[in-house]
Amino acid sequence: MRIDQQPAYVLHARPYRETSLLLECLTRDHGRVGLVARGVRGERARLARAELEPFLPLALSWRMRGELGTLAGAEAAGAPQRLAGDALLAGLYLNELVVRLVARQDSHPELFGAYALALGRLAAGESLAWTLRRFERDLLDALGYGLLLDRQAEDETPLQPQADYVYLPEQGPQPWRGQPGPRVRGADLLALAADRMPDPEGLAALRRMMRAVIAAHLGGGELRAWRVLGEALRHR
Amino acid sequence: MSTASKVLAELIDALRCLPGVGAKSAQRMAFHLLERDRDGGRRLAAALTAAMERIGHCRQCRTFSEEPVCALCAGAARDRHVLCVVESPSDLAAIEQATGYRGLYFVLLGRLSPLDGLGPDELGMDLLRRRLAEGEVQELIVATNPTVEGEATAHYLAQLARDAGVRATRLAHGVPLGGELEFIDRSTLAHAFGGRQALD
Ligand SMILES: [Zn+2]
Numbered sequence: 358m359r360i361d362q363q364p365a366y367v368l369h370a371r372p373y374r375e376t377s378l379l380l381e382c383l384t385r386d387h388g389r390v391g392l393v394a395r396g397v398r399g400e401r402a403r404l405a406r407a408e409l410e411p412f413l414p415l416a417l418s419w420r421m422r423g424e425l426g427t428l429a430g431a432e433a434a435g436a437p438q439r440l441a442g443d444a445l446l447a448g449l450y451l452n453e454l455v456v457r458l459v460a461r462q463d464s465h466p467e468l469f470g471a472y473a474l475a476l477g478r479l480a481a482g483e484s485l486a487w488t489l490r491r492f493e494r495d496l497l498d499a500l501g502y503g504l505l506l507d508r509q510a511e512d513e514t515p516l517q518p519q520a521d522y523v524y525l526p527e528q529g530p531q532p533w534r535g536q537p538g539p540r541v542r543g544a545d546l547l548a549l550a551a552d553r554m555p556d557p558e559g560l561a562a563l564r565r566m567m568r569a570v571i572a573a574h575l576g577g578g579e580l581r582a583w584r585v586l587g588e589a590l591r592h593r
Numbered sequence: 594m595s596t597a598s599k600v601l602a603e604l605i606d607a608l609r610c611l612p613g614v615g616a617k618s619a620q621r622m623a624f625h626l627l628e629r630d631r632d633g634g635r636r637l638a639a640a641l642t643a644a645m646e647r648i649g650h651c652r653q654c655r656t657f658s659e660e661p662v663c664a665l666c667a668g669a670a671r672d673r674h675v676l677c678v679v680e681s682p683s684d685l686a687a688i689e690q691a692t693g694y695r696g697l698y699f700v701l702l703g704r705l706s707p708l709d710g711l712g713p714d715e716l717g718m719d720l721l722r723r724r725l726a727e728g729e730v731q732e733l734i735v736a737t738n739p740t741v742e743g744e745a746t747a748h749y750l751a752q753l754a755r756d757a758g759v760r761a762t763r764l765a766h767g768v769p770l771g772g773e774l775e776f777i778d779r780s781t782l783a784h785a786f787g788g789r790q791a792l793d
Pocket residue numbers: 651652653654655656658662663664665666667
């Protein structure tokens with residue numbers, strides 16, 4: 358199967374065989390795909406390699422054969438998003454999140470747009486924490502693991518802004534009665550649902566909640582970028 | 594690979610661990626050593642064994658060294674106030690050969706890359722933080738590669754330096770000497786454009 362001029366981003370590249378790269382890509386219509394880019398390593402291939410860095414909007418063409426595709430062409434598809442500083446670390450976090458949570462070749466039409474939007478927000482210098490929470494929310498939605506953000510898990514009672522809840526990863530918000538788990542205010546869950554940025558305390562609570570949810574979807578594992586990002590941002 | 598000798602088959606298979614060596618090249622190397630250069634083969638075997646047994650990492654800069662502290666770090670001839678951070682020993686060698694740099698190095702043996710399992714611990718960032726806290730280093734030259742991951746690493750190193758009150762500098766990158774703008778990839782050109790400098 359040959360795919361032409363598909364909007365895509367490279368999420369990660371690693372050396373493959375002698376002079377090739379194995380690219381993990383997020384594409385608009387084909388979800389995450391693994392593509393082998395032949396002959397792009399070594400001194401004479403420096404230009405091609407630079408064009409296949411993460412965060413560049415690309416139009417990729419490839420031929421699918423089994424689990425992996427073979428890259429047939431890569432063109433620029435728009436101006437590159439210049440991520441710098443902490444936004445760059447946050448971008449690496451987005452990429453790890455997508456590679457770890459999204460299976461290859463499952464198409465999730467909304468995911469590509471959400472990813473491009475998040476990159477644009479990082480490049481524009483918007484709040485890192487809020488940009489990441491919005492992307493995590495949209496990613497979980499696109500994968501069919503959407504969060505329950507407006508009512509209680511057990512009895513569908515609407516959430517109260519003033520009340521505290523514990524977010525159970527597999528179920529949703531439960532009134533807080535001192536039980537363990539990520540504790541978050543109703544107002545912050547409602548803000549996330551309405552796409553309204555909460556205060557710093559709310560953002561911190563939502564971060565802890567998202568980590569618990571994502572860890573549950575990873576089967577209890579954790580993301581390496583949490584450590585990198587956490588340590589970098591602690592230095593503020 | 595079918596050969597008459599089991600030992601030969603093992604040699605050919607072992608040679609394939611070298612970068613850029615496939616089945617065909619491995620076979621050619623093995624035949625060459627056996628047919629024409631047994632002394633060279635014995636020397637290679639001895640050197641490989643010695644290197645694999647004895648070469649570890651320098652306790653101070655993490656580069657390859659058979660001593661606990663490498664010759665560069667132990668020597669008195671280098672400027673100990675300047676520390677250049679590189680991703681790999683081959684980057685260190687490139688800087689040694691191309692520049693007149695007289696300071697010391699710190700070798701990360703990688704770059705921040707969550708998806709490759711490389712975080713601050715794997716890159717020896719604690720060792721570097723302690724080194725900066727000692728107060729001897731006055732300038733940290735960040736010479737990681739101009740890739741996304743190299744830039745992320747540079748950012749992390751800049752924070753480390755700032756926390757320790759050490760000045761951090763970054764290698765300039767842009768248009769390669771002898772290059773023509775129209776043939777330069779757009780990322781490099783965008784970077785060079787963003788980092789333009791005043792003409793004196
Ligand atoms: Zn050393």
